[in-house]
Amino acid sequence: MELWQQMIRDSIHTVDQLVEKFNIDRKVAEELDEFFQARINPYYLSLIRYPGDPIWLQCVPDVKELEDLDGYEDPLLEDAMSPVPNITHRYPDRVLFLTTSQCGMYCRFCTRKRKVGNSDKISMRQLESAFKYLEEHTEVRDVIMSGGDPLMLTDTMLEKIIKRIRQIPHIEIIRIGTKMPCVLPHRITPKLVEMLKKYHPIYINTHFNHPWEITPESAKACQMLVDAGFPVNNQAVLMKGVNDDPQVLKELFLKLLKIRVRPYYLFMADETRGANHFRTSLDKGLEIMFALRGNISGLAIPHFVIDAPGGGGKIPVLPDYILHRDEEKIVMRNYQNKIYVYREAKNEENKIEVEISGNDNGKLPKPKKLKKSAKAVVSEYEIT
Known part of the structure; x- marks a missing residue:
């Protein structure tokens, strides 16, 4: 068993652990576990500096999740745009390919919590229909592997999927959406990198939300990927209490550039059930973007977007210049x-x-x- 797999096994995930470690009322912990399970691996747990800090907010279940009755289970209508299991086809030339239900850490703001952690909802048994769909739809040139987190798969299983995609002539680009460089950087191993190198061009989209997440371990993981020829882009989410401050995001984006990760998107938080307490106003987001523009390099400024409810896709938003x-x-x-x-x-x-x-x-x-x-x-x- 590899180190990263052992750390997954050692994660906090039971009701007893939530009660003991975070002093959550048992009844509340049971309801939270039923709503959306927890998984906090030892590495990400070690980044918490004090109760309620930006790391804590992202991973520790909160009673506020149970009080949100206005959010949507599927705010982006991904399921309605799923012609076959595991595939979401929203844009003309690219598709989302869900490969696993598992993640290295379960984010409390997850927009896909209706499926994540449930192997019946994202099943490996249904991959064949997904491959057939890709083969038949020649307009598709770009496949974004997501989940869950594709890097929760073993190297062998991951390679089987990537190799099969690479055998489809009209598919030019493979993207892997993974939070592992941030939440469990030990997953990025020399063996994994050497395997992935065989299937270029592959782009990596990762997910850092706060500068405290950039550590020697996560920097090393990103370095290994970039040195092996994988462009690494970051997709952050603007969240109240986590990063809704221009100085925090300035520090995050500059540190990302320093480890050769390009700030790609900054998303407004989705209208996901259980995540309303993370949402900021659009004015707050525009205020932050205006404070960044011109004060830091254009390389460090991501596209500020809203993933439109109802499946409308990513809509860029700019301050009024x-x-x-x-x-x-x-x-x-x-x-x-x-x-x-x-x-x-x-x-x-x-x-x-x-x-x-x-x-x-x-x-x-x-x-x-x-x-x-x-x-x-x-x-x-x-x-x-």
Whole structure:
């Protein structure tokens, strides 16, 4: 048995352990266990510095989960977009391939808690229908392996799946969505890396939410992956009490760059049942993104997105940098809140007709004009 597997076995997961270790009322612990089981491996447990800290909030069950009656079991409608078991096909050229129900640590904000931890919901027995779907749908060029966490599989089982995907001619890219570099970096072994190298191009999407999660162990895991030629991207979630502070996220993103992990996405928290206490306002997210832009390298700034409820996909959100726009000029503010005017180009490009869903005349709608004129907007600020 490898070290990482032993650490999974040694994880906190029973009601008795929750009561003893975290002083949770037994009745509450039983209800939480029924709602969404816990798994906190010894490594991630060691990152907790004090009760209620950002690490604790992500992994220790909380009675607030039971008080959330407004969230959705499947906020992104993944199940409705699942043509066969284990496959979600939302975008034209890529699919989500669920390979296992198990994770190295069960995040309390998990958007897939309806399935995670339940081998009946994400079953290895149904992989053949998933492979057949991929073979038949030649428009698919990109497969994102997820779960659960694909790296919870043994090297042998993981290779069987990847090798089978690589045999499909029209599939160009394989992505592995894994939180292991963050929650159990011991899983990233030389043997695993050597196996994965045979099936390039493979991209790794990992998931750090707080700078305390970047440790010598997690840095080494990411180094092994990057040195072996795997681009590693990070997908963080904005969460109240965890990282809803520009200084915290600035530290996280800069530390990620230092270990050669690119900040890729920052998500607004999904409307998942049991996770409402993690959600922030959109204004809070926009405030943080505005505080980051210009103050740290563009390399360190992720796309800020909302994964639209109802399966609408990822929608990028930006602070309001455009204050006014008309046919002659664009009035903008920069990261210092200083105002600048950019003269609009006068050419035929502004008149190109395009098809827009819900717009019967097929023309690009004209920019909305503010009540104030550009001159009035500019006069409120000192033009640099």
